Amino acid sequence: MRQLEELIESIAARVNVNVRGAGMDVGPLLRRAVPEDSFSMYYAFYALTSHHPLYFRFEDSSLAGTYFLGKCDVAHSVLYKSDIRGDELKERGTEVDFEGIRIRLVDDEIIRIRNSFLVKTLVHNSSKDPESPEVFKILNTVALHYANIHGTNTEGCFLGPFSTVDLSMFHNCVVGDFSYVQAGDLSHETIGPGRVWIRVRGKFEFDYSFPEGVVEKYVSLDPEFRLQGEFVRFLSERKEDFVAIYSSVQPEPAAGVPQGSFVSPYAVVKGDCRVGENVLVAQRAHIEDSYLGTGANAQENCYILNSTYEGLNVTAHGGKVIHCTLGRKAFVGFNAFVRGREDARIGVGAESIVMPHTIIDAQEPIDIPPKSLVWGYVRRQADLERNRLDLDELAGSRDLALGGLRFSGHGRLFVEAFARRIEHILEENGAYYDGRPETRGHAQKTQNVSFNILQPFLEGGRRGMYPRVAISDGNTERFRLW
Amino acid sequence: MRQLEELIESIAARVNVNVRGAGMDVGPLLRRAVPEDSFSMYYAFYALTSHHPLYFRFEDSSLAGTYFLGKCDVAHSVLYKSDIRGDELKERGTEVDFEGIRIRLVDDEIIRIRNSFLVKTLVHNSSKDPESPEVFKILNTVALHYANIHGTNTEGCFLGPFSTVDLSMFHNCVVGDFSYVQAGDLSHETIGPGRVWIRVRGKFEFDYSFPEGVVEKYVSLDPEFRLQGEFVRFLSERKEDFVAIYSSVQPEPAAGVPQGSFVSPYAVVKGDCRVGENVLVAQRAHIEDSYLGTGANAQENCYILNSTYEGLNVTAHGGKVIHCTLGRKAFVGFNAFVRGREDARIGVGAESIVMPHTIIDAQEPIDIPPKSLVWGYVRRQADLERNRLDLDELAGSRDLALGGLRFSGHGRLFVEAFARRIEHILEENGAYYDGRPETRGHAQKTQNVSFNILQPFLEGGRRGMYPRVAISDGNTERFRLW
Numbered sequence: 012m013r014q015l016e017e018l019i020e021s022i023a024a025r026v027n028v029n030v031r032g033a034g035m036d037v038g039p040l041l042r043r044a045v046p047e048d049s050f051s052m053y054y055a056f057y058a059l060t061s062h063h064p065l066y067f068r069f070e071d072s073s074l075a076g077t078y079f080l081g082k083c084d085v086a087h088s089v090l091y092k093s094d095i096r097g098d099e100l101k102e103r104g105t106e107v108d109f110e111g112i113r114i115r116l117v118d119d120e121i122i123r124i125r126n127s128f129l130v131k132t133l134v135h136n137s138s139k140d141p142e143s144p145e146v147f148k149i150l151n152t153v154a155l156h157y158a159n160i161h162g163t164n165t166e167g168c169f170l171g172p173f174s175t176v177d178l179s180m181f182h183n184c185v186v187g188d189f190s191y192v193q194a195g196d197l198s199h200e201t202i203g204p205g206r207v208w209i210r211v212r213g214k215f216e217f218d219y220s221f222p223e224g225v226v227e228k229y230v231s232l233d234p235e236f237r238l239q240g241e242f243v244r245f246l247s248e249r250k251e252d253f254v255a256i257y258s259s260v261q262p263e264p265a266a267g268v269p270q271g272s273f274v275s276p277y278a279v280v281k282g283d284c285r286v287g288e289n290v291l292v293a294q295r296a297h298i299e300d301s302y303l304g305t306g307a308n309a310q311e312n313c314y315i316l317n318s319t320y321e322g323l324n325v326t327a328h329g330g331k332v333i334h335c336t337l338g339r340k341a342f343v344g345f346n347a348f349v350r351g352r353e354d355a356r357i358g359v360g361a362e363s364i365v366m367p368h369t370i371i372d373a374q375e376p377i378d379i380p381p382k383s384l385v386w387g388y389v390r391r392q393a394d395l396e397r398n399r400l401d402l403d404e405l406a407g408s409r410d411l412a413l414g415g416l417r418f419s420g421h422g423r424l425f426v427e428a429f430a431r432r433i434e435h436i437l438e439e440n441g442a443y444y445d446g447r448p449e450t451r452g453h454a455q456k457t458q459n460v461s462f463n464i465l466q467p468f469l470e471g472g473r474r475g476m477y478p479r480v481a482i483s484d485g486n487t488e489r490f491r492l493w
Numbered sequence: 494m495r496q497l498e499e500l501i502e503s504i505a506a507r508v509n510v511n512v513r514g515a516g517m518d519v520g521p522l523l524r525r526a527v528p529e530d531s532f533s534m535y536y537a538f539y540a541l542t543s544h545h546p547l548y549f550r551f552e553d554s555s556l557a558g559t560y561f562l563g564k565c566d567v568a569h570s571v572l573y574k575s576d577i578r579g580d581e582l583k584e585r586g587t588e589v590d591f592e593g594i595r596i597r598l599v600d601d602e603i604i605r606i607r608n609s610f611l612v613k614t615l616v617h618n619s620s621k622d623p624e625s626p627e628v629f630k631i632l633n634t635v636a637l638h639y640a641n642i643h644g645t646n647t648e649g650c651f652l653g654p655f656s657t658v659d660l661s662m663f664h665n666c667v668v669g670d671f672s673y674v675q676a677g678d679l680s681h682e683t684i685g686p687g688r689v690w691i692r693v694r695g696k697f698e699f700d701y702s703f704p705e706g707v708v709e710k711y712v713s714l715d716p717e718f719r720l721q722g723e724f725v726r727f728l729s730e731r732k733e734d735f736v737a738i739y740s741s742v743q744p745e746p747a748a749g750v751p752q753g754s755f756v757s758p759y760a761v762v763k764g765d766c767r768v769g770e771n772v773l774v775a776q777r778a779h780i781e782d783s784y785l786g787t788g789a790n791a792q793e794n795c796y797i798l799n800s801t802y803e804g805l806n807v808t809a810h811g812g813k814v815i816h817c818t819l820g821r822k823a824f825v826g827f828n829a830f831v832r833g834r835e836d837a838r839i840g841v842g843a844e845s846i847v848m849p850h851t852i853i854d855a856q857e858p859i860d861i862p863p864k865s866l867v868w869g870y871v872r873r874q875a876d877l878e879r880n881r882l883d884l885d886e887l888a889g890s891r892d893l894a895l896g897g898l899r900f901s902g903h904g905r906l907f908v909e910a911f912a913r914r915i916e917h918i919l920e921e922n923g924a925y926y927d928g929r930p931e932t933r934g935h936a937q938k939t940q941n942v943s944f945n946i947l948q949p950f951l952e953g954g955r956r957g958m959y960p961r962v963a964i965s966d967g968n969t970e971r972f973r974l975w
Contacts, residue, residue, distance in 0.1 A: 054943075054946075059949075059950055059951075061952050061953035065960055257742070258741055258742055258743070259740055259742065260536060260739070260740055260742055260946060261740070459951040459952040460951070461536075461948035461950065461951050463946065463962070464742060464944075464945065464947075465945050465946075466541060466742075466943035467541075468542075468543055468943065469541075469543075469942070469943050471543035473966075478541060478945070478965060479963075479965045479966060480962070480963065480964045481961075481963040481964075482960050482961065482962050482963075483960060484955075484960050484961060
């Protein structure tokens, strides 16, 4: 393991240089974040489709259990059971609009990861950096278990477990456990745990922090840097379900899936499940005894149990939905934990939005009316009085405070922006596919995918490290002349 | 499949240019050699160990089901379920002796395959070309089902099914079905089917041809270019046994294998099998209800059923041993078919040599005395009178003719050369491992192997083709600077 140990120390030093302002030392954490044997136990896989650009290079890295799609370039990094999804990478010649200034890409966009340590992190591109729209960068960054890096360049950052950074650029920032941040270009900021912060400068700001003690109950690191809490317990109980799938070269796809829908062979589908048209169930999603209606999607790391989706529902990365009924177009954000019980189901009304990083842990049946916005920590129906707003009402408001939430700016802009984003997600996932090529989304494009499966060295000084690999197609640079 | 079809046509044209002297058109054959769907059904795999040089590049190729080890560079070729084994590739700085002239390698040796079409072909290096000891070449070559290319550069060649070319250089040659040729540097030769030809110029020549009709009974192509005959029937009956193994990313290794032995997880081990110390069972070997004593080996594509190996036995690539007892150091050559029956077992005495491409298909019990040389077609004990020589007797002879065999030159040189080769094979395979590193062979070095598993495109014009891939380690060229 010598090379891998050296790599981890070297990453720790580079990240520490960047986050020294926050007084952090990530070294002990990185040394213990993943059990040593696990690095040589899992394989990485790179997806081949005929719809995504093909270009993959990595060197001097450990990639155990990591999934790659699209153009990726990884060096001197440790990626453990992460998902690096480049399926929205922009192509050369695409015009992008940054606050009214139009920029044309001079090259295909690529994900570049350097000197970084990601554990079970979900990286989804669609980057927002006007300075380098061709490169989506993750540099000198540590992202712990189940963090989401969603279209956010991170340079010299530390992301705590179950945190999300979204559609931004982050320099030298520390993001606490279970915080969600979509606040534009941030530099040298330390964001405490359990904060949900959405800001579009000059337009609106949504800022919520969980009551003290709540985040710790659901997720925290113990003094030995082991992850603990309700989220972890929930995931651990379902860990075994993935073993068989990841032992097979080409796992059997689920039966009875309509043509325009896609259930990843790397998803768990248990018990009595049905999916409608144009449904996407991504890899590492876990579905059990549930119905997903037309155009619904279940993104990576999400769990849907004993639930009914009426259609066009989004379960964003890491969302967990248990004993729920979701009305048409009801939306569940990143890492939201919406846990009903058999005798305490949760109903989410049509077109309602469960904010990212919301915890609804029902002690009694809970019914969320249609067109609601829900956030924070909800355990009983009465909690909704302080953690729910009617979307129409919000659209007509400015500057309000409710149940730990401070909202400033124009409610209308916030509501419109959210609606646009949900539509974008549905479109991108292929929820509106009608047979025309222009309506195809991930559900249609990731069918007929195959994988290059990459394994590490199993012994000696390189144990747990991977060889240098480059994969490309005829449309990109040739490795060599004849 | 458009790209793959174009590739096949282009290879056919290049090979035809080379074998035009023999009046051949390989086009129709290549078009039908592999069912179209099979190209996208299987994956290629590249072995990672800490004992073999790591360098793999390919482009514009289809590699379904093919296994690679060591340094390989493949372009514009179709390799179908082949084994490209570079585990005896020479390292930079190695001195090699070509008939008294010593040459030092200026670079690591690499296997280079271009414009070639190999079906289930076994390629093993240990090349013998003094003109380019750094490159083991397979250029513009077609090799059909279960051919062996063993340390033989082939440029512009056609090898029929179950043929073997061994430790030579071949230019523009055609080798018929089930022929074995180890005859030095050959150019523009056409070798008919069923010939076993071993020649060391100025020393000896062993030349045997099967009686008319025998080869056709065991292997031939029908008018539709489908393989038929006893060999094919035998293999087809056992084909299913490999399915489970090749569906798993890391198949379970066999239990009860001593530390110095290696049973490839990609071998079939069925029924009641036991292996002794320092045994090697290679990938794609098939062992059933058999015992392999200390230092025995079962090489690729070999089948061992209901047999007992007393120790230090070699079953060369493609050898089939059924209802046999092999005495100590008894040797079974390439593609030999030694089929006893429950009521007609075959005993091969200690230190006996069953020549490559021998067919012993017992109609009654057959007992081969120790230190015999056996060749040709044997069905009954009495056949041995015309197909067997005592090795000591041969060593004292010159120029003899017996049962279709013409032997010229010094028997002693032939017997000594064979004995040296068998010792070399045993050493290379680790049969004499005693714990010291210098006694390690394949059995010890290929433990702890992992695989990069490479899959083809599954749809569109590139269906059945593979992306461009390069794999290397830090000791070879870096793909790019930082």
